[in-house]
Amino acid sequence: MPPETGLRIPQDNRFVLSNARVPTELVADPPPGATRDAEGALLLDLLVQNGRIAALFPAGMAPETACRVDLEGRHLWPAFIDMHTHLDCGHAIPRVRPDGTIHGGFSLTAEDWPRWTDEDLDLRMEFGIRCAHAHGVSALRSHVDSETLAYSQRHWRALDRLRAKWAGKVDLQGVTICAMEAWIGPEARALADLAADMGGILGGVTDTLDRGENGTYDALGQALDRLFALAGERELDVDLHVDQTEDLSAFTIPEIAKARLRSGFKGRVVLGHCVNLSLMPPEVIDRTLALAREADLAFVSMPTPMMYLMDRKPGRTPRWRGVTTANEIRAAGLPLAIGGDNCRDAWFAYGDHDMLDTLKQAIRVFQADEPLTGSLAMASRVPADLIGRPDLGRIGADLPANLVIFQARSLNVILARDQADRIVLKNGRQVTDPLPQHHELEAALGLLDTAS
Known part of the structure; x- marks a missing residue:
């Protein structure tokens, strides 16, 4: 089950993640006019289409023609x-x-x-x-x-x-x-x-x-x-x-x-x-x-x-x-x-x-x-x-929508708390797979009798 964060990522092929907070060093090509917060993070809207980031806009400036998810200043990073x-x-x-x-x-x-x-x-x-x-x-x-x-x-x-x-x-x-x-x-x-x-x-x-x-x-x-x-x-x-x-x-x-x-x-x-x-x-x-x-x-x-x-x-x-x-x-x-x-x-x-x-x-x-x-x-x-994958590890237009959304609104909070309730998107779709359980692996490997 996905973490309970109050956010619902749509299953649509086209949607906007609005009011995201993205560290500048993780953005491939910041849009003109985007403002920065006190820690230097950019305030952005992301248009996601067919599993990719179609475009970046200054916060609040994305077109109204797509379903919107307001991140309310949450941090958003590339996977x-x-x-x-x-x-x-x-x-x-x-x-x-x-x-x-x-x-x-x-x-x-x-x-x-x-x-x-x-x-x-x-x-x-x-x-x-x-x-x-x-x-x-x-x-x-x-x-x-x-x-x-x-x-x-x-x-x-x-x-x-x-x-x-x-x-x-x-x-x-x-x-x-x-x-x-x-x-x-x-x-x-x-x-x-x-x-x-x-x-x-x-x-x-x-x-x-x-x-x-x-x-x-x-x-x-x-x-x-x-x-x-x-x-x-x-x-x-x-x-x-x-x-x-x-x-x-x-x-x-x-x-x-x-x-x-x-x-x-x-x-x-x-x-x-x-x-x-x-x-x-x-x-x-x-x-x-x-x-x-x-x-x-x-x-x-x-x-x-x-x-x-x-x-x-x-x-x-x-x-x-x-x-x-x-x-x-x-x-x-x-x-x-x-x-x-x-x-x-x-x-x-x-x-x-x-x-x-x-x-x-x-x-x-x-x-x-x-x-x-x-x-x-x-x-x-x-x-x-x-590793020869310049299409990954950053946020930019025409790059895969592989993203991590945190509850945190500041870098300090990201580094201070474990962020276990993060939301992960791969190719624009929310990952709902839970973390695997160690006892299940041990059972499959025949190791439960040796576990302490």
């Missing part, structure tokens, strides 16, 4: 984009009991792999998609576990099944995740071909390779060169897991930037995590971001799981926040998105694929609220561009 998830790992609790460490994430996931049948993957992955859909996410990029070609084939097939099933509601994109050694191994070409055939892109984990005896990342350089070559041949983008620990010796952003520059690779390169950058001296941070800018790199941060994992020591409170240098990245003019990352699996025990919650966490932990300018786009406009 969210989550560009960094792990659907195939997710929702394995209670059969997986995370210990809160990176090493535990690796080992417990590997122990769980034999249970990842087609049915198991479909049930757990679709549970995550259903959560995201109900919370107002319109696109997900999921990293597809590909430690072997056989595993990769099974996981890609699962994503492909769900992509077809959820088309038009939640767009799914996949990216290969494997140790970087795989890209200089015998299955490298087959892994790349599989990702290309499945409409995905290439990735890997750069901090799995140790430095050589001479202190250089020779093996990583070779793997990156091969990865960029394979991606370039297939015209695929690259999305990497980078520097996910506090180990300052495992610092690979400069190596990636140099490899991208020497390869001449033309696609988009996104670096995820990059947490130990925040532990580097200021001059190293500045030098690294200058190199990243020269190499045209983009970044995505996953604040919630990283705060959970980083600097975890038994009996001791963490001494650092576990996130990358978000404000410095943005000040350097580099794109920065946020992602939900792992959800209820061996890596992170919590989460619900709610990108509003992720955005709130990011704003607080980055201290990105004074001012908020540019911060809201981290969960919508920026990731939409990075």
Whole structure:
């Protein structure tokens, strides 16, 4: 059932959402004459027609020829984009009991792999998609576990099944995740071909390779060169897991930037995590971001799981926040998105694929609220561009009417309260699907007897 908010979204093919309050940074082309509130949000009318936004008008100026829904100053945002998830790992609790460490994430996931049948993957992955859909996410990029070609084939097939099933509601994109050694191994070409055939892109984990005896990342350089070559041949983008620990010796952003520059690779390169950058001296941070800018790199941060994992020591409170240098990245003019990352699996025990919650966490932990300018786009406009979907993550004429309407009349209230009564529209139609129930998933997976 939809939330009880006093609003009724018509089933008509043409209607107006009037007196909406929309953050300026989320509007593609503001109409002339629109006024702004004290927080800088635009006051707008939206004409929705055949599932798309036909036009934007200053508040109160839309034509009277269509049914009107007066939002009375409620905030209206584009649907969210989550560009960094792990659907195939997710929702394995209670059969997986995370210990809160990176090493535990690796080992417990590997122990769980034999249970990842087609049915198991479909049930757990679709549970995550259903959560995201109900919370107002319109696109997900999921990293597809590909430690072997056989595993990769099974996981890609699962994503492909769900992509077809959820088309038009939640767009799914996949990216290969494997140790970087795989890209200089015998299955490298087959892994790349599989990702290309499945409409995905290439990735890997750069901090799995140790430095050589001479202190250089020779093996990583070779793997990156091969990865960029394979991606370039297939015209695929690259999305990497980078520097996910506090180990300052495992610092690979400069190596990636140099490899991208020497390869001449033309696609988009996104670096995820990059947490130990925040532990580097200021001059190293500045030098690294200058190199990243020269190499045209983009970044995505996953604040919630990283705060959970980083600097975890038994009996001791963490001494650092576990996130990358978000404000410095943005000040350097580099794109920065946020992602939900792992959800209820061996890596992170919590989460619900709610990108509003992720955005709130990011704003607080980055201290990105004074001012908020540019911060809201981290969960919508920026990731939409990075996944190659400039039609999503913003509000504008002739764009899909994928929208989230909040009860809140101010940004402060959006960030202060959970907004569980939000209204979600996909292609102009109100989403009435409820959030899925965890006990139902556990029953389907045969896990109820193991639940605590």
